[in-house]
Amino acid sequence: MARVVEVSGLGKTYALGEERVQALRGVDLALDAGEFVAVMGPSGSGKSTFMHVVGLLDTPTAGTYRFEGADVSTLRADDRADIRGRRLGFVFQAYNLLPRTSAVENVELPMVYAGVSEAERRTIALAKLDLIGISHLANHHPNQMSGGQQQRVAIARALVNDPGLILADEPTGALDTQTSKDIMSLFARLNEEQGITIMLVTHEPDVAAYARRIVTFRDGLITSDTRNERRAA
Amino acid sequence: MNLKATLALALSALVRNKARSLLTMLGIVIGVAAVIVTVAIGVGARTSVQQSINSLGSNLIVVQPGSVTQTGARSGFGGASTLTPDDGLAIAKLPGVAAVSPMVSVRTQVVAGDNNWQTTIAGVAPTYTFIRSWPLASGRFINENDVASAAKVAVLGQTVIAQLFPNGDSPLGQTVIVKGAPFTVIGTLSALGQSGLGQDQDDTVLIPYTSAMERLTGLTTVNALMVSASEQEQIDPVQQSVTRLLEQRHRIVPPEMDDFQVRNLQSIAQAASQTGTVMELLLAGVAAVSLIVGGIGIMNIMLVSVTERTREIGLRMSVGARASTILRQFLAEAIVLATIGGLIGVIAGGIGTLAIGLATHWPMAIPPQWILASVAFSAMVGIFFGYYPARQAAALNPIEALRFE
Numbered sequence: 328m329a330r331v332v333e334v335s336g337l338g339k340t341y342a343l344g345e346e347r348v349q350a351l352r353g354v355d356l357a358l359d360a361g362e363f364v365a366v367m368g369p370s371g372s373g374k375s376t377f378m379h380v381v382g383l384l385d386t387p388t389a390g391t392y393r394f395e396g397a398d399v400s401t402l403r404a405d406d407r408a409d410i411r412g413r414r415l416g417f418v419f420q421a422y423n424l425l426p427r428t429s430a431v432e433n434v435e436l437p438m439v440y441a442g443v444s445e446a447e448r449r450t451i452a453l454a455k456l457d458l459i460g461i462s463h464l465a466n467h468h469p470n471q472m473s474g475g476q477q478q479r480v481a482i483a484r485a486l487v488n489d490p491g492l493i494l495a496d497e498p499t500g501a502l503d504t505q506t507s508k509d510i511m512s513l514f515a516r517l518n519e520e521q522g523i524t525i526m527l528v529t530h531e532p533d534v535a536a537y538a539r540r541i542v543t544f545r546d547g548l549i550t551s552d553t554r555n556e557r558r559a560a
Numbered sequence: 561m562n563l564k565a566t567l568a569l570a571l572s573a574l575v576r577n578k579a580r581s582l583l584t585m586l587g588i589v590i591g592v593a594a595v596i597v598t599v600a601i602g603v604g605a606r607t608s609v610q611q612s613i614n615s616l617g618s619n620l621i622v623v624q625p626g627s628v629t630q631t632g633a634r635s636g637f638g639g640a641s642t643l644t645p646d647d648g649l650a651i652a653k654l655p656g657v658a659a660v661s662p663m664v665s666v667r668t669q670v671v672a673g674d675n676n677w678q679t680t681i682a683g684v685a686p687t688y689t690f691i692r693s694w695p696l697a698s699g700r701f702i703n704e705n706d707v708a709s710a711a712k713v714a715v716l717g718q719t720v721i722a723q724l725f726p727n728g729d730s731p732l733g734q735t736v737i738v739k740g741a742p743f744t745v746i747g748t749l750s751a752l753g754q755s756g757l758g759q760d761q762d763d764t765v766l767i768p769y770t771s772a773m774e775r776l777t778g779l780t781t782v783n784a785l786m787v788s789a790s791e792q793e794q795i796d797p798v799q800q801s802v803t804r805l806l807e808q809r810h811r812i813v814p815p816e817m818d819d820f821q822v823r824n825l826q827s828i829a830q831a832a833s834q835t836g837t838v839m840e841l842l843l844a845g846v847a848a849v850s851l852i853v854g855g856i857g858i859m860n861i862m863l864v865s866v867t868e869r870t871r872e873i874g875l876r877m878s879v880g881a882r883a884s885t886i887l888r889q890f891l892a893e894a895i896v897l898a899t900i901g902g903l904i905g906v907i908a909g910g911i912g913t914l915a916i917g918l919a920t921h922w923p924m925a926i927p928p929q930w931i932l933a934s935v936a937f938s939a940m941v942g943i944f945f946g947y948y949p950a951r952q953a954a955a956l957n958p959i960e961a962l963r964f965e
Binding site for chain 1: 576875884
């Protein structure tokens with residue numbers, strides 16, 4: 328199984344006014360292709376910082392991070408942006424779709440920066456919308472869609488460059504219970520059927536229950552790393 | 561991302577906020593339209609000044625009497641009575657001089673039958689039509705015999721004909737009375753229209769200068785000598801040699817003031833076009849100020865837009881946009897905004913020019929280089945005022961931008 332993420336001794340310290348905050352204090356974790364891991368922990372545990380570092384939105388101050396075999400701990404901002412666009416997919420709590428822009432155009436966005444041709448973009452974006460089961464919403468604008476529908480568009484957008492890893496940051500935080508279940512089932516299905524590697528950040532056990540593996544953070548360290556035997560469906 | 565994609569992205573962002581984009585452009589639109597209209601008026605005015613100066617005569621040099629001081633009051637140029645027809649004959653012998661005509665002008669009443677009309681009677685030499693490049697409409701012009709004999713013959717301008725012979729009779733051979741003396745009409749002048757100063761040049765009666773001196777002024781001096789240089793390059797040397805000749809003939813030794821004044825129309829034309837240039841610079845300054853104000857408007861809106869779209873910027877960064885790409889995107893928005901504003905301004909200025917031209921019948925022209933310059937300057941305004949907001953956008957931290965409420 329190919330190694331997607333491998334961090335060792337990962338540390339992140341940043342200055343908050345006078346104080347120096349140690350958000351990560353030496354984290355070791357390996358993630359293989361096809362895994363579906365939930366990162367849990369109370370707020371301030373470092374799980375969000377960890378996700379930002381893994382998502383190449385932030386750089387570590389200690390330790391190493393290898394993504395898809397390459398050391399990315401000290402990459403320049405432009406190179407990190409390129410990897411984010413081509414090898415990573417993000418799903419946020421607030422969907423973050425472009426307003427007054429159709430679903431299909433939103434899905435195309437990462438391909439615009441990756442330099443995919445216009446015609447190809449449209450084909451791929453429509454295919455991903457179809458995979459998520461919302462091809463009928465292709466021409467809808469975000470304000471014409473429900474929260475669940477918007478989050479599905481965001482998931483299609485995350486899938487569009489066939490990334491090695493999907494990072495989902497509280498993807499159900501803004502959704503009602505039933506819609507949350509639908510979205511999580513969708514993630515589980517994508518992981519199972521498409522073999523997509525997913526790292527999910529949440530503080531809700533119900534949501535984490537859909538993952539195959541649960542990693543818990545506390546005070547900048549991993550305190551538990553368990554297989555999830557009783558997966559929700 | 562290539563240029564085409566960047567521009568398409570900028571355009572779609574602007575289209576998403578149509579009303580705001582249009583209002584933001586307004587400053588640039590008004591600035592550019594103002595530039596176009598003022599330049600059109602300026603160029604038109606200059607062209608018409610040049611045309612009317614050319615219409616006064618080719619390579620024309622005018623000698624006028626100087627100023628005199630009588631009991632302390634200085635009369636101004638033309639007040640002295642110092643120029644004589646003999647001065648004119650002497651000037652005619654100078655190299656580079658094509659022709660000379662004395663000019664004796666009197667404003668008086670002219671009567672023909674039941675009609676009368678006050679007009680300018682000009683006493684001139686046979687060379688006058690050549691000097692003024694003023695063709696006859698009919699009949700013949702004053703000849704040397706008329707001058708020698710101080711003949712009572714007259715050549716009428718079109719305005720005078722219209723006033724004195726309103727029923728359309730040919731004035732040729734008819735008699736007009738000037739200060740009690742009957743003059744036979746021997747010719748008519750073609751219509752010349754208004755001079756550059758708005759004077760009706762056709763409102764005149766030409767008679768031999770000898771007749772004018774004998775019968776109208778009773779003086780031995782003339783109001784002016786009109787000299788035509790043989791070529792444009794001869795204007796300056798002729799002007800100088802005329803000055804030297806007249807100083808000799810009038811026995812003027814420096815530092816004594818000349819009792820005459822030599823002017824050429826080229827210098828008047830230059831003065832006029834200099835005035836035009838100053839005006840244009842002034843208007844260009846005003847237009848530049850309004851373009852800068854428009855640019856500040858763009859900067860303001862772009863800053864608002866960057867703040868408003870902070871999350872969008874965060875998202876774009878997280879899906880692979882580099883900082884430089886974000887910078888280019890926002891810079892492109894500012895440039896597209898300013899350039900479209902400039903284009904609309906050119907169109908508005910063109911329509912304005914057309915409307916003013918139709919309403920006032922001023923000759924107007926928009927030089928194409930000004931159109932290009934206006935649009936290019938608008939784009940530069942976009943770059944200049946768009947850079948700071950674009951840099952703000954590019955400098956955002958994606959994590960903070962994504963969390964921005």
